[in-house]
Structures are given as structure tokens and as C-alpha cells.
Amino acid sequence: MSEQRPGGDQDFSTDAPEIWHRVHPVSPLVRGWVAVAAVVFVFGRNSLDSLFTGGWNGGSSLTGGAPPWLIAAVVGAAVVIFGVAFYLSWRFTRYQVTDDHVHINSGVIFHQQRRARIDRVQAIDVVQPLVARAFGLAELKFEVADGGKSAMKLAFLKLAEAKRLRAAILARAAGVVVDAASPALVQEAPETPVLELKPARIVGAAVLSSTTVVALGLLAAVIGLGAWSGRPGTLVVALPIFIGIGASYWKAVTGDFNFRIARSPDGVRLHYGLLETRAQTIPPGRVQAVGISQGPLWRPLGWYKVHVNVAGYGSDASQHGSRTVILPAGTLDEVMAVLGLVFPDPGVDNPFEVFTAGLRGHGNAEGFIHSPRSALWIDPLTWRRNAFRATGTALLCRHGLVFRRLQVVPHERTQSLGLRQGPLMAALGLVDFELHSTVGHIRPLVRHMSVANGLQLFDEQAARAATARRIHRSEKWLQADPPAGAAVAAEHHHTIEEQHSGD
Incomplete structure (x- = not known):
């Protein structure tokens, strides 16, 4: 090759x-080392048990009373079985x-x-x-x-x-x-470095995450329960939970350690x-949606996390979402730099002000349209935070007060649209707008819109998405672009056909 x-x-x-090509001959061993380690562990544990119960005398206690030739035969058979299995696995993979x-x-x-x-x-x-x-x-x-x-x-x-x-x-x-x-x-x-996160930032982001809030709440509950019952041993019962929390910290730090992001012609x-x-x-062009979030403990430091939806990643449960994170903890300037990589055309002349209003703003600042006053009855704290804005290239969805979120979906990546309304929302003249993207961490939603705004956004977003998909450039990003005006001419021709078909 x-x-x-x-x-x-x-x-x-x-x-x-x-x-055809084959993988490296050592590959089966690298994949199956856990099975080998398990056999060694079982045999070693039995030997240690025998050592502490029967001592070294006679040596037979180390083998559980079995003759040495039988132990050697079992070990040899295991080596042969693993060797044949590893060889066949390598031989039939190409x-x-x-x-x-x-x-x-x-x-x-x-x-x-x-x-x-x-x-x-x-x-x-x-x-x-x-x-x-x-x-x-x-x-x-x-x-x-x-x-x-x-x-x-x-x-x-x-x-x-x-x-x-x-x-x-x-x-x-x-x-x-x-x-x-x-x-x-x-x-x-080649690649050009964009930013690199220092270890202190990674550790700080883990310590100030929602895991800490859960851990402190659990610790307070356990201490309170122990004081109320008069049994300090209650802390021992919660020990496995705290071990799991510690493992969560470890995974967060080691997973994001040495985080670097760069740009290249490949993406x-x-x-x-x-x-x-x-x-x-x-x-x-593979990013289907971008989500920016900020928890309450990060707010004094001005840190944000950036997720993406990519077709094929799904919910990414096996990696605890690490593959969908393109910025574990970044400042506002770093967030804008990352957005420039995955979303180079924001569709507005003042992207910094618009996205800042989406992350920190309230009300109708920078063209955002928030929930009507009737939403005060079911959303008293965040009705002015829940808002949307459509730019020339994407729809921005803003919501959340304690946990702030801004979701960005390019028009051409819109899969489907939906309006949702319950009995109480119907009585208040409200509706939720759902924008369906690829399955992933980000689920775009505009909460508690007025019915009029919801219906208008539904029709306009459907038209924007259809137009954007028709003029979107080829998925093969290094192919030569079509001649100037070809995309516009194609769109004009399609519009004429639609008008004729509707007559």
C-alpha cells in the first residue's frame, strides 16, 4: 500500500x-492479554494460597497436591491453545x-x-x-x-x-x-496547532465538575446519617460509592490529559x-451539531465545554462521551477558536457578539427571540434565557440558567423538525420546537416558544434546511468546487420547477 x-x-x-494486507503478528496477544493475565492470576492465587496454608515444605502444597508433570502438562497445553488461537486470529484477519x-x-x-x-x-x-x-x-x-x-x-x-x-x-x-x-x-x-490545555486546567475541570457536587452531597448525607444513628461505621457502607467517584475523577483526568487541537486539510x-x-x-463538514455548555462551578473561571454530534459516533457511551468532546474546558476565546474550526461560516457579521449573547445573554440581545411572558408560569427563572436565533448558515438554540447551554445546528444538517405541546402549554399558548440532528450528545431544543413563533420557525427552518442541502458543497472537500454561480443557478432552476409543479 x-x-x-x-x-x-x-x-x-x-x-x-x-x-490484501495483514495486521501485525503481535496483535492477538495485545488484544488477548487480559485472558492470559486471568489464567496467570488464577494459577498464581492458588499457589499463594497453598504457600500460606502449607508452606514450602515438600513443595506439593504449591501445586495443590498435583504432581509436577501434570502441572507442566496443563501449562504447556494452555500455551499451545493460546498460541494456536492467536495465530488463527492473526491468519484470518486481513x-x-x-x-x-x-x-x-x-x-x-x-x-x-x-x-x-x-x-x-x-x-x-x-x-x-x-x-x-x-x-x-x-x-x-x-x-x-x-x-x-x-x-x-x-x-x-x-x-x-x-x-x-x-x-x-x-x-x-x-x-x-x-x-x-x-x-x-x-x-x-500537515497540521497547525491551535491550542493546548495545561494539566492544571484538566485537573481543575475534573475537580469542579458535577461529580464533585454529587460527592459532597453524598458525603454530607452519609455523615448526617452516621450522626443521627450514632454509628460511624455507616461511612464504610458508602466506601464502594466513593471508590467509584474516585475512578470517575481518574478517568476524566487521564482521558483528557495532554489535550491538543490542531487544524489540517484533513479536518x-x-x-x-x-x-x-x-x-x-x-x-x-462531518460535524452535524455543536453544543456549548457551562456548569455553575465553572462560571467564575469562565470555562466552557464543547461537544459535537458526528454521524457514526452515536451517544458514545463506551467512551463516556470523550470522543464527542472537542474542548474539555476552554475560555470564551478558545471556544470561538474551536467554533472557527468546525463551523467556519457562522452566517453573521459579528459572530463573537452573537455567540456571546447565546452563552451569557438574556432577553432579545443580538437578535435572539425568547419565550413570551406567559412562560413565566412554568419557567419563572429561565423564560428570558430560552431563546433562538437563525443566522444565514445555522440555527442557534439557547436555554438553561444554572447549566447554560447553546446548541448550533447548520441548516444543511437538519434531519427533521417537530413541535411538541402538552395540555398546560396549550393553555398558555406555548410550544417546544425540536430540531432532530444525528444521534449524539446534543439534542437541539427551543423551549416554551409562543405558538406563532413556533409555527413560523417550523416553516422557515424547513425551507432553510432544504435550500442549504441543495447548495451544500460536495462531501469530498478537496474536490474542485463547481463553477461560480452553478449552485445558485441550480437552486433557481429547482425553485422554478417547484413553482410549476404547484400551479
Whole structure:
């Protein structure tokens, strides 16, 4: 798949139909080390139990009374079984990258053949778990637009090979043309650093998170219960819960440690992780929605968290949402810098003022339209915070007082719209507006609008979304754009056809 030039630059080309590749021979061991460790643990624990109960005398207690030749035979059989299983797992796993698809075949007894269209690739990660890093290996994980159930993995490859493969897939997804007679070789796109979070920021964000509020509340409840019952031992009962809270802190700190974000022609690149490192690439135009949030403990420091919805990530429950976070804790200026990467055209002349009003403002500042006064009866504190504004390229949804949230959805990424109204809201003349994006952390919603504003927004947003999808540029971001005016002409032609069809 790859060629090496004498000068040392690594280039990339896709595979012919008859060419297949295998993962690194050590891959099964890296994947299955937990099973090996479990066998060693069980055997070692039994040996230690025998040691403390029977001592060293005779040595038979260490083997539970079994003869040494039997123990050696069991160990040898385990080595052979694991060795054969690992070899077959490696032998029957192969992959291929063509100009249009990525193929992965695996399975010994039950064969699995997976194929993903390269132009549907939404994001690519190069992941290095701790054990894989010891061998200089990495896992290549990429998502296609399939609601979070389509992750394809190649585990494990040499780190350099994983990067080369990532570059090859991204180049083809970007629309780089390959001449069949002389295939184009594409170098890995360079990246320009944008920002880096210091360890103190990561630790501070974890300590000042909602986990701390829960921990303090639980601690107060346990201490109060112990004082009321006169049994200080009550604290022991809550010990497993506090261990779980400590594990949550550990995961938050190690997961976001060394967080860096950069831009490249391939898209937004994220680097993070302490024990397991991850290099994440989100190509241009793959972000379906952006969510900015701020908890009460972060407000004095002016920190915000930025999430994104990306087709293929889904709710990201397996990673506790870390893959959908593109800024764990950033200042307002850093938030604007990140928004400029994933949302380069905000559709307004004063984006800083508009987005600041979306994050901190109340009322109708900077063109936001908030809930009517009748919402005071069911939303007395936040009725002036709940608001929306449509720009030339996106819809902004603002809500929340204690936990502030601003959700941004590009018009062309609108999947569907909905209006929701209960009996009490109907009596007050209110309605909730729902904008359905790709499944993910962000669920855009405008709360407690007037019925008139809700119906108007429903009709206007549907028209904006339809127009934006028709003139949206190709998903292949490095393809040449159509001639100037072609998109407008196409839109005009479509509008005329709609008018004729309605006559």
C-alpha cells in the first residue's frame, strides 16, 4: 500500500483488488492479554494460597497436591491453545483499501466480511492502549454514517503504518483523483496547532465538575446519617460509592490529559490521553451539531465545554462521551477558536457578539427571540434565557440558567423538525420546537416558544434546511468546487420547477 521515497517521505497509494494486507503478528496477544493475565492470576492465587496454608515444605502444597508433570502438562497445553488461537486470529484477519472502499475480513469459525464506503467515513482515530504502546502498535478506528453502530477497527498496526493508512483513507475521502495508469501518491496532511490545555486546567475541570457536587452531597448525607444513628461505621457502607467517584475523577483526568487541537486539510485533529493515547481526525463538514455548555462551578473561571454530534459516533457511551468532546474546558476565546474550526461560516457579521449573547445573554440581545411572558408560569427563572436565533448558515438554540447551554445546528444538517405541546402549554399558548440532528450528545431544543413563533420557525427552518442541502458543497472537500454561480443557478432552476409543479 505504501512506498518509501529515498528522501524519507512516506507516500500513500490504494490497493489493487488482488492485494490484501495483514495486521501485525503481535496483535492477538495485545488484544488477548487480559485472558492470559486471568489464567496467570488464577494459577498464581492458588499457589499463594497453598504457600500460606502449607508452606514450602515438600513443595506439593504449591501445586495443590498435583504432581509436577501434570502441572507442566496443563501449562504447556494452555500455551499451545493460546498460541494456536492467536495465530488463527492473526491468519484470518486481513484488510484492503481501494479507491472506494475499506474491506476488513476476520473470523476463524464464523467469517465476517465488512466493507465501508470511503466517501461515508465520518472520523478516524489512531488509538494506542498502554500495552499496544509498549510494542509500538496502534489501532485504527474509523466511523461511517450509520448511527454509532458502524465502527470498523484494524488492531493492531505499527504506528507509522496506522498513520499512513489514515492518510490514504482521508485522501480518498477528500476526493483526491487517482490516475489508473499512474496512481497519485498523497502525503499525510500537515497540521497547525491551535491550542493546548495545561494539566492544571484538566485537573481543575475534573475537580469542579458535577461529580464533585454529587460527592459532597453524598458525603454530607452519609455523615448526617452516621450522626443521627450514632454509628460511624455507616461511612464504610458508602466506601464502594466513593471508590467509584474516585475512578470517575481518574478517568476524566487521564482521558483528557495532554489535550491538543490542531487544524489540517484533513479536518480537525485532536490529541489526548495519558495511559491510552488517541489521535482523532474529524474531516471537514462531518460535524452535524455543536453544543456549548457551562456548569455553575465553572462560571467564575469562565470555562466552557464543547461537544459535537458526528454521524457514526452515536451517544458514545463506551467512551463516556470523550470522543464527542472537542474542548474539555476552554475560555470564551478558545471556544470561538474551536467554533472557527468546525463551523467556519457562522452566517453573521459579528459572530463573537452573537455567540456571546447565546452563552451569557438574556432577553432579545443580538437578535435572539425568547419565550413570551406567559412562560413565566412554568419557567419563572429561565423564560428570558430560552431563546433562538437563525443566522444565514445555522440555527442557534439557547436555554438553561444554572447549566447554560447553546446548541448550533447548520441548516444543511437538519434531519427533521417537530413541535411538541402538552395540555398546560396549550393553555398558555406555548410550544417546544425540536430540531432532530444525528444521534449524539446534543439534542437541539427551543423551549416554551409562543405558538406563532413556533409555527413560523417550523416553516422557515424547513425551507432553510432544504435550500442549504441543495447548495451544500460536495462531501469530498478537496474536490474542485463547481463553477461560480452553478449552485445558485441550480437552486433557481429547482425553485422554478417547484413553482410549476404547484400551479
